Every structure is written in structure tokens, then in C-alpha cells.
Amino acid sequence: MSNVxxxxxxxxxxxxxxxxxxxxxxxxxxMKVVKLFSEQxxxxxxxxxxxxxxxxxxxxxxxxxxxxxxxRDEHQDFKEEMRRLKKxxxxxxxxxxxxxxxxxxx
Numbered sequence: 001m002s003n004v005x006x007x008x009x010x011x012x013x014x015x016x017x018x019x020x021x022x023x024x025x026x027x028x029x030x031m032k033v034v035k036l037f038s039e040q041x042x043x044x045x046x047x048x049x050x051x052x053x054x055x056x057x058x059x060x061x062x063x064x065x066x067x068x069x070x071x072r073d074e075h076q077d078f079k080e081e082m083r084r085l086k087k088x089x090x091x092x093x094x095x096x097x098x099x100x101x102x103x104x105x106x
Contacts, residue, residue, distance in 0.1 A: 020038075
């Protein structure tokens with residue numbers, strides 16, 4: 001017979017339950033599972049979600065700097081120049097409501 005009374009056992013279980021510990025005695029394999037689930041999920045660990053830089057923020061910042069003339073984005077300059085040359089040749093995209101189907105209906 002154990003020396004611990006049933007009241008002491010109940011209080012120990014209640015205490016473990018309140019403080020987030022394992023309520024009933026378990027073996028080492030089960031404790032490993034308990035430990036795994038008690039840790040923070042991998043996706044919420046700072047080392048994981050801050051691995052890549054905040055590209056959206058950098059993009060917006062570079063766009064503003066380009067607008068102020070402090071940064072030169074050669075690819076964007078090239079795209080704008082191609083768009084301008086197309087417009088000069090009359091090859092730009094039609095405005096909304098002025099496409100081929102809209103012209104047919106009139």
C-alpha cells in the first residue's frame with residue numbers, strides 16, 4: 001500500500017492540471033510527445049518566419065525612392081520606354097470599352 005492518501009493524490013493531479021503539467025505519471029516516450037506539443041509550433045518561431053527579408057516593404061520603399069529620383073530601376077525604365085515606343089507606333093493596349101468586341105457592336 002502506498003503512503004500517499006487519496007486526497008493528496010487528487011490534489012497533486014489538480015495542481016498538475018492547473019499549472020499545465022502532465023496529470024498522470026507517464027513513461028519517457030509519452031513525455032517526449034508531451035514535450036513536442038508543449039513547444040511553440042515551427043511556423044511561429046521567430047527564426048523561421050523572419051528567415052526571408054520583407055520584400056513587399058522593400059519594393060514599396062524602392063518605388064518611392066524611384067519616384068523621388070534617388071533610385072534608378074533600369075528594368076522599370078526599360079518597360080516604360082517600350083510602352084512609350086509602342087504608343088508612338090499606335091500599338092498600345094486599347095482603353096476599357098474600346099476593344100475589338102466593342103467596336104463590332106457599334
